[in-house]
Amino acid sequence: xxxxxxxxxxxxxxxxxxxxxxxxxxxxxxxxxxxxxxxxxxxxxxxxxxxxxxxxxxxxxxxxxxxxxxxxxxxxxxxxxxxxxxxxxxxxxxxxxxxxxxxxxxxxxxxxxxxx
Amino acid sequence: xxxxxxxxxxxxxxxxxxxxxxxxxxxxxxxxxxxxxxxxxxxxxxxxxxxxxxxxxxxxxxxxxxxxxxxxxxxxxxxxxxxxxxxxxxxxxxxxxxxxxxxxxxxxxxxxxxxxxxxxxxxxx
Numbered sequence: 375x376x377x378x379x380x381x382x383x384x385x386x387x388x389x390x391x392x393x394x395x396x397x398x399x400x401x402x403x404x405x406x407x408x409x410x411x412x413x414x415x416x417x418x419x420x421x422x423x424x425x426x427x428x429x430x431x432x433x434x435x436x437x438x439x440x441x442x443x444x445x446x447x448x449x450x451x452x453x454x455x456x457x458x459x460x461x462x463x464x465x466x467x468x469x470x471x472x473x474x475x476x477x478x479x480x481x482x483x484x485x486x487x488x489x490x
Numbered sequence: 491x492x493x494x495x496x497x498x499x500x501x502x503x504x505x506x507x508x509x510x511x512x513x514x515x516x517x518x519x520x521x522x523x524x525x526x527x528x529x530x531x532x533x534x535x536x537x538x539x540x541x542x543x544x545x546x547x548x549x550x551x552x553x554x555x556x557x558x559x560x561x562x563x564x565x566x567x568x569x570x571x572x573x574x575x576x577x578x579x580x581x582x583x584x585x586x587x588x589x590x591x592x593x594x595x596x597x598x599x600x601x602x603x604x605x606x607x608x609x610x611x612x613x614x615x
Contacts, residue, residue, distance in 0.1 A: 395592045462589035
């Protein structure tokens with residue numbers, strides 16, 4: 375047990391957040407690799423079991439080491455062409471149709487000269 | 491030539507008044523004719539958002555559908571894990587075609603927060 379429990383819980387909370395972010399990225403990566411839904415469900419439950427197997431570790435350093443290992447494995451398996459929602463940065467519709475500046479008028483004069 | 495000039499002068503209509511004329515002739519679309527030239531003008535109503543978020547949460551296999559209300563907390567009230575939290579948020583992202591940044595997605599802990607986030611997001615579909 376570490377010296378002050380507030381610091382212990384703070385570290386555990388930070389680790390919990392790291393694990394959550396890692397799980398989120400790994401799940402999204404699984405969806406990128408396994409596009410068909412039935413394959414994705416199978417792979418997602420395998421991933422969940424891997425995370426759940428280490429659920430009960432209490433030692434802070436062991437948890438840190440496992441998170442680092444998990445992140446290294448995630449970096450190794452990243453998809454080269456991930457699906458990004460179209461309007462998000464990196465997606466296909468990003469900055470495609472920006473909102474036009476206000477007060478712009480379109481003048482339909484069909485090439486009419488001014489001295490007609 | 492003068493006739494052509496007269497006709498073309500009639501056609502010089504700025505876009506703003508055209509939009510307003512379109513507004514007055516179609517009273518049922520009064521909320522959609524305010525911003526006509528942008529691709530970001532589709533907003534969901536609060537009841538739709540609540541209904542869809544609750545449907546997503548209810549169809550989660552580890553959740554008891556009868557206990558789901560709009561202000562239920564995922565970990566405290568429904569007894570879910572933090573990883574289940576992540577899964578629910580991913581399901582909500584897929585439902586509304588959103589992209590939630592990682593830091594904010596971790597903070598969404600209850601139905602309340604999820605509904606507010608989706609409702610206030612400009613690109614929720």
